[in-house]
Amino acid sequence: MTIRALESRDVQAILAIQAACPEIAQWAAWDYDRVARGEMAGWVAEEEAELAGFLVARRLSSELEILNFAVESEWRRCGIGAKLLEEALRWAQTFQATQAILEVRASNLSALRFYASHKFEVVGRRPRYYTAPVEDALLLTATL
């Protein structure tokens, strides 16, 4: 598996993964183009020349915020999510981030398990934060 920076040629494959993941934010192609231009940080995982996952993050002062993150369903539970998260955390070290933060749908138990296994803790709840369907967000943080 290869982890590398997200590029504009990845956008269509990312949109295909995203479309199959109703639990994540449904971004438009131009959002990912902004990532490819360096306005946000992003990485992709390639497996057998196919795009298997992606993670987009940004720096918020001394925090790393994970904005969107998914692994293609056939490639889940193979460690790809962990590798993408590791890459984001490595980037966070370059600006001495003290904390990683993210929001996740309250019903997204597989993501909650994933983050718990990477030392994230639930620190808050944003009622009715998500639409389609309406749902609370849980706010998770990890001390870096």
Ligand SMILES: CC(C)(COP(=O)(O)OP(=O)(O)OC[C@H]1O[C@@H](n2cnc3c(N)ncnc32)[C@H](O)[C@@H]1OP(=O)(O)O)[C@@H](O)C(=O)NCCC(=O)NCCS
């Ligand atoms: C969350 C996600 C990115 C994790 O990617 P992944 O490549 O499967 O993660 P890894 O293989 O590195 O880690 C797997 C670990 O996560 C947890 N996990 C992931 N899916 C799980 C599930 N369905 N049930 C229970 N635990 C699960 C477990 O701790 C698992 O370890 P195990 O397989 O040894 O039990 C992936 O499940 C995904 O794309 N989900 C849909 C999109 C999403 O929810 N994104 C996050 C929104 S913030």
